[in-house]
Amino acid sequence: MNAPDTAQALDARHVMQTYARLPVTFVRGEGTVLHDAEGRRYLDFLSGLAVTSLGHAHPEVADAIADQARTLLHVSNLYHNDLQPRLAARIDALVGGGGRVFFCNSGAEANECALKLARRHARAHGATDRYHVVSAYGSFHGRTMTTLAATGQPAKHEPFQPLPEGFRYVPFADLRSLEAAVDERVAAVLLEPVQGEGGVHAAPPEYLQGVRRLCDEREVLLVLDEVQTGFGRTGEWFGFAHAGVRPDVVTMAKALGNGVPIGACWARAEVAAAFAPGDHATTFGGQPLAARAALAVLDVMERERVPERAARAGARLRERLARVPGVTGVRGLGLLLAAELAPGTDARDVAGRCLAAGLVVNAVTPSALRFAPSLLVRDDEIDEAVAILTGVLAGAGAGAGS
């Protein structure tokens, strides 16, 4: 984090300036640790953005990727490959069974699939004017035109109007508002079990149970965006398990490839049947490389019982964070947590000073930091991260890790 390095100078000249990047260039990682181009060590308590749930450079995942690269990287979806259906079966079992999976390459694409499927499903039932989707204020579902429209953050919409029509927004965790918004034109309700990018706000279980009942009564699909919460992060395989509800459609991405891009949209078999060949497709979705990486990820996750580990490590992190002077509250589930900072504290500034002190976290709101470390994070790493934050909030944040 001294003078901009070569990569940062090239970025400034040649890369579209869509990110307000912090001045650090990461070159290598192992587990919860990252190293920058200057040889500094950092504790990664963000994991990309909740992506590297098994930590960086997990040996088993790396071996699977390398082996697959020497075997078969890609074949078109015009043909079968031997890995995609095996991965679909594994995901279906984790979701609870009885469904089918479409593979894509990102969270936005997984949601795009779910939104198209919701329209197609309504039409398959003869309801051509039933295409509206209700989502929540403060949600985040992606940056494509349609997933941006589904994202309940009007400020993000403004520069890109007109967006695709048919989206309505309600306050999160407010069942009355949802009841009022779901009429005969609504095909689906789209929610995150824990709003991640929006500030780490968990839906109360009774809210999701109420949403499920409402969707059943009004014959509307319940689509849960588990792109950030999926695969153990909340302390359960999926966020919906905390409420004991069964969604009709589940979208996922981030942790599934531990850094290899992959997204997936699971749907109950009857819903999935609304798609006929030709209705939806992608060149790269479910290719052998990504499917092989994801199979290795799920092998490790199941063996290591990552949901239980996330619950246990999350309880420790939550408890330690709550005791840090300058932290006024901790919220979230499992290892997806936010620490609310004392009034007047600028979370972006604190995140920048944490980075300089060797801790990677992000300012998820102007006043809160997001923590999403590897689900295999060790207790001593949790304690070290909390010590760094404590020092930063005490004003002793200068200097980098060594």
Ligand code: F0G
């Ligand atoms: N859905 C959720 C719940 C997300 O958190 C994200 C991304 C997406 C969809 C979009 O996924 O980027 O792979 O297309 N969340 C990031 C964050 C931006 O900061 O939480 P993508």
